[in-house]
Amino acid sequence: MSMLKKTGTIGKIERPEGKILQKRIKRIAKQRVELFEANAKGVFPRTCPICDYEGKFLAYGTPPRYDAQCPSCRSLERHRLFWLYLDRSGILKQKKRVLHFAPESLLEPLIRDAADLYETSDLFAKRDVTHRVNIEDTGLPDESYDLIICNHVLEHVDDGKAVAEFYRMLKPGGVALLSTPVVEGWRETYENADVETGPDKLLHFGQADHIRYFGADVRDRIRAPGFELEDITAVEPDVHKYGLMRGETLFVATRPEKSKG
Numbered sequence: 328m329s330m331l332k333k334t335g336t337i338g339k340i341e342r343p344e345g346k347i348l349q350k351r352i353k354r355i356a357k358q359r360v361e362l363f364e365a366n367a368k369g370v371f372p373r374t375c376p377i378c379d380y381e382g383k384f385l386a387y388g389t390p391p392r393y394d395a396q397c398p399s400c401r402s403l404e405r406h407r408l409f410w411l412y413l414d415r416s417g418i419l420k421q422k423k424r425v426l427h428f429a430p431e432s433l434l435e436p437l438i439r440d441a442a443d444l445y446e447t448s449d450l451f452a453k454r455d456v457t458h459r460v461n462i463e464d465t466g467l468p469d470e471s472y473d474l475i476i477c478n479h480v481l482e483h484v485d486d487g488k489a490v491a492e493f494y495r496m497l498k499p500g501g502v503a504l505l506s507t508p509v510v511e512g513w514r515e516t517y518e519n520a521d522v523e524t525g526p527d528k529l530l531h532f533g534q535a536d537h538i539r540y541f542g543a544d545v546r547d548r549i550r551a552p553g554f555e556l557e558d559i560t561a562v563e564p565d566v567h568k569y570g571l572m573r574g575e576t577l578f579v580a581t582r583p584e585k586s587k588g
C-alpha cells in the first residue's frame with residue numbers, strides 16, 4: 328500500500344493567523360450549523376421497507392448523515408439494506424432455526440415472527456436474551472442453526488474466532504448474514520496494538536469501542552473457516568428510494584453442504 332508523504336516541493340498559500348483565522352473559523356462553523364439545521368429533519372422523501380413509512384428521514388450519526396433514520400421505526404440504512412435482503416431472498420422461509428447476535432430491537436420481533444426457532448445472544452445486553460455467551464467461544468452445539476445474524480459486532484471482537492464459531496454452529500448449507508464497517512479502498516484491515524484508550528480508538532477506528540477497521544480483505548477473513556461468500560451491495564434505484572448507504576455491503580456467508588478437504 329502506498330503512502331502519501333509531505334515533500335514541501337509545491338508552493339504554499341499564505342496562512343491567516345490570529346483574529347482573521349478566528350473570524351473565519353466562526354463564520355464557517357456557523358454556516359455548517361445552519362446547513363445541518365436546514366437538513367436535519369430530512370432532505371428528500373424516502374420509503375422505509377421495514378415499516379412502510381413514506382416521507383422525510385432524520386439525520387443520524389457523528390458526523391451526521393442526512394436522510395439516514397426512519398422517524399417511524401428508527402431504522403438506519405444498514406437495517407433497511409438487511410431487511411430488503413431478507414424480504415427479497417426469502418431466506419427466512421427456508422432457514423428455520425435462527426441465532427441472532429446482538430439483536431437489533433427493531434428487527435428482533437420481525438425475525439422472531441418469521442422463524443421456526445429464534446434465539447438471541449448477547450454477552451452484555453441489559454434485556455433478556457436466549458444465550459448470554461461470548462461470541463468467540465459460545466459453547467453452543469455444532470451444526471445446530473440454519474441462519475446466523477450478526478450485524479456490527481465483528482469490529483468489536485476477535486473476528487477470526489467469531490466466524491469460526493459461526494461456521495461450527497451452522498448446519499451444512501447454513502448461512503451467516505454479516506455486516507461491519509469496511510474501508511473498501513484499503514486492501515488490508517487496520518489493527519494497531521498501540522491503540523488502547525477510548526479516544527485513541529475513536530481516532531483510529533471510528534468508535535471508542537472498535538478494535539479495528541476492516542479493509543477489503545474482510546472477505547478473506549470471513550471465508551477463512553471455509554465459508555463461500557456473496558456480497559450484497561446497495562445499488563440504485565434502491566439507494567435513493569430507501570435511503571441506503573452507497574457502497575454498504577451485507578455479507579452472505581454460506582457453509583458448503585460438503586466441507587472441503
Ligand SMILES: [Zn+2]
Nearest residue numbers: 375378397400
Ligand atoms: Zn421505518
